Amino acid sequence: MKIVTQDVVLAKQGDKEAFGRLYSSVAEDLYRFSLYTLGNVQDAEDAVSEAFVEAWKGIKGLRDENSFKPWIMRIISIRCKRRISLYIKGRNIDPLEEAGEVCDENGHHTLKAEVMEALDRLNVQERQIVILSVLHGYTIREIAEIMSCPQGTISSKLHRSLKKLRTMLE
């Protein structure tokens, strides 16, 4: 869904309806990204909810009206990282480990399960870079903006992560 710049301007002035429209245009992306990063519905919902409130509080400070989407993706990315570190601190495991195995009706691992398991073996940042690139279609430059990292770092990490995934899936 396309983001209307005018809505960003209005939201910055405190227009809740405009902010709602902006949220509608990115909500699914936020949720899917969180779900794939965190691996469970509850945490993904909480992350989106927190990101929503944080974005509302912070939108007044958004300088470039055209960069709403990378900006809110950066917020959700940070929220997911925080959730994972809290999770690891509290329980010493990765949430994706608890996501459960995905099997077909015969009890065999599905293709998706294999890919998910491979994704699980990447670290959080690598996983997020892969999701943003593969599933959201962001360019290296855009991912660098979202993750607040140099493009070179994103490029090398993406390359390394894809290489790891390829080896794991072979």
Added chain:
Amino acid sequence: MSREHEMQQDIDILRLKLKEDYDSIVLPKNLDTENMLKQIEDMPQDNVVRPNFRRSMSAAVIALLFITVFSFLALPNMIFNREKPSAAPEAQEFVAESISADLTPKEKAAGLEEEKDDAGYKEFFIQGNSQDALSFPACVLQKEPVIPDTGEFTVMELFPREGITTIEIGSSFNGATAVYSTPEEVGSIIEIMDGIKITKSDNAMSGNNGSVTAVFVYEDGSFFEISINNPEVIINLQSSNLVIANPEEDAAARLVNKYKKDTGI
């Protein structure tokens, strides 16, 4: 197959495997716009400013506290040893000395300790803690930028610490085609650093003009990456958020040139 093609192929394959599932994820009802807007209905818009303000105030209070404690600790020294210069250069010198003191025998044999002082390493501005600085491998960059298709290349000389088994070196121009040091150049570095594998990197690549990235791979497989950007000579150690900026660009170039002359590289 080029690195870009290889990456795109991997991306396409993964997308094929996951996209359908990913796109079928439906937003739960409790996250729809109507429900989410309820969360902020009673929230005044001036909340936008307050958290930042609170954060700024907290930071200011912490900074003030830090300055107070630091001044208190430094007070006896200031009273009894007035001829000492200000605290800032002393702190920089301490870090530089730490690096120098931590040279490996190979680095010492290569005459680096002496060189570092002459070349202005003490003028390095270091943000981060001294622990980070201690783990920082000696690293020097010649200042010519990378120019593709002309045979010119940026030379980075690396003197790694113990435990590093592989160094991958790469550089790029405009974030497009990677331009690597010549095999001869890399080969000469292998001679200096006996036992350490130097590879042309598939992983190390940077998106900035004339920048060089090096990936240091340790025995246990862990690694960190540094990017060096000309002409600012800013070394960004990604793994620990340590940023080292050398305002004395010429000092680094001098060191490289003298080192090359001395070693005949």
